[in-house]
Amino acid sequence: MGLNRNTWRWLAAYAASLVGDGIYFLALGWAAAQTAGPAQAGLVMAAGAVPRALLMLGGGVVADRFGPRPVVIASDAVRCAVVLALAAGVALTTPGPVVLIAVALVFGAVDALFMPAVGALPPRIAGPGRLVRVQGLRSLAERIGHTAGPPAAGLAMGLGGPAAAFAVAGALFGLSLALLLAVRIAPLAASAGAAPAETPGQQLRRGVGYIRRHGLIGPLILSGALSQLGTSAPLTLGLILLSEERGWGPGGVGWIVGGFGAGAASSALVLTLVPRFPRAGAVQNLTLIVGSAGIGALALAPTLAGAVVLALLTGLVCGICGGLAVALIQSATDPAYLGRVSSVMAFTAVGLAPLAYPVAGAAAGLWGTTPVFLAGAALSMTGAAIGTAAPAVRRAELSFA
Template sequence: MGPKAAYRDGNVLRWLFAYAASLIGDGVYFLALGWAAARAAGPAEAGVVMAAGAVPRALLMLGGGVVADRFGPRLVVVSSDAVRCAVVLAVAAAVWTSTPGPGALILVALLFGAVDALFMPAVGALPPRIAGPGQLVRVQGMRNLVERVGHTAGPPLAGLALGVAGPGAAFAVAGALFAVSLVLLLAVRISPLPDAGAGGGGAGGTAESPWQQLRRGLAYIRRHPVIGPLVVSGALSQLGTSAPLTLGLILLAGERHWGPSGVGWIVGAFGVGAASSALILTLVPRVPKAGAVQNATLIVGSAGIGALALTPSLPAAVVLALVTGQVCGVCGGLAVALIQSATDPRYLGRVSSVMAFTAVGMAPMTYPVFGFAAGLFGTVPVFLAGGLLSMAGAIVGTSAPAVRRAELAFA
């Protein structure tokens, strides 16, 4: 009998539900933070408070990958989750007994962002340590599905808590969710690392300094024939599509008179499409010629995102977003599975941190650039330019022979 399918493996499911609880807790915490800041000050101060956490997250993310590889992802993910739980519960108590000012809330946001910079690379490095290579596509499909559910469930739960008992209750709910995540993570078993060898930079101690480990990790990514091109490809795709799928849709809906509900329909359709492809990868993970398929779906997905700017009617844009979300979901799931299956376990934290840094550190920086360029040239040309930049990522992947030939193991 072969190994269990990931969706029947209790160890994988414990990690998955822990990750889901953490994601929902993130959503509740973020909305509660903004609400508390708006109540304590004004809109401008609330915006500063909500943005403050992104600064340490971007600055420390790569270092978080080094920490995960140096001390092991399980220790880092459990410790950081415990700190997040303690911080948020402390804020809940403070909000119930007083009204923290913007300065205190900024400090909370900075601390939470710094701990997130440790948590995200560590949790991203766990899948290859809890599931075999033949289950990585399924695990990534399950992870993508949970991310969609988590991002959707967090804000309504926060709204319910805020409406019933205010920000203190919302922070308490977030803290409770982090506590659930912590308990489940403590029960997750992970496979041990192979012997790190000389200069490997694995867990359990090394003669290298953290800076040397970071440089070694970046060099490993740059030189790897599969990981290097896929990381660059993913970065170009993130930089090209993040602003169009957020700020760009808002500007486009304003120009086409689709209104806020139109943006909601398009974003929702994209999310449903991505969730459906995640479910498909979970249940039917066998994708022959995975590298070639990943490149092809990135080309199609990039074209679909760019084409949203040329769609004249809202119904057509919703349908296009649904199909594009499905294609992009397959592309993203395969990319992460290919990278993780090719990565030496001793470098999983650093590789994961580089991918997370692109998503949460670099991509948000494109929003003001997109807005400025849209003001100069119009929304449609900048939207199309974003799609072309994302497509350039596919060219990077396609031009790498090792990526074109890359395959995934299946169980």
């Protein structure tokens, strides 16, 4: 089943935006390191995460209130303008940490609008039967963006410093904006998603209540949140500590992360080429259980080669799990709630999951790395148990009409 040009334009815009994100973030850190010490550089790079986490749920309300397309276009336009202005500022002057922090805060706030809105677009530009394929391609675009961004930033900075990198990032945001302007979406179906007189706060509460009461969406989002909490720290901080403990060094971390990324990219191709998954809800639960076990088993791998192979297989399984979960959630969501549902899913990744880092670090200092991996895997499997216990999830199917 093919995808129309409209969907391909959205995917290309999303990929361009992701590459621009990677270039911007690395160039921001480099510019901060040149004008301030390591502590201030870290503060600059972390500044954008605060408004992104605090405003993410509100971004979902805005997307549902005004429609995802105008919100995506407006936020992409602001990002383009801010980064191009920063490129000019860096080329002409040497901005201090205060200016860089201000830019990071603005960028993070705009990201809190962009992410829920762009996540709410797929059901509006592709039919239910194409959602699995679109999510697979979206995952592939994310892998390409995350992989291509840092090298592109390094090349641009090698040729013209941070100013050149910011200019390239701004140009990519401009390309993303041009493509998004050409994307057309289906009109919003009539629903009870929001009453005209509702305030944003009431819309947010209504959206949270909708998720909590829904027999499929609620358990899947809770399951995903527990999985994110359980696996994010082992797959980041945990891998660093494990490589130090085993003597694999920084190269070991790179190989394991690369293996996981290759597996996840392969899963995107699987979802794209083989979009039919009978008993999709049951398959999603099963892959979450297997993926959780694989992440826990990384700490038990006796050799670096074994850990890389295990990471490759785990990335493949986890990618299928995530793609099916998003497709199931979006296909079941009332169109009037898509922005709020997307914002809650994004919040668990960018706002909730990082809370596990300090806990994992403290636990590793007390008991070692292996218990951190095993505890994270157990928490992720708890999420799978919640999905398995929900009849609507067990019976969930995806339409391929």
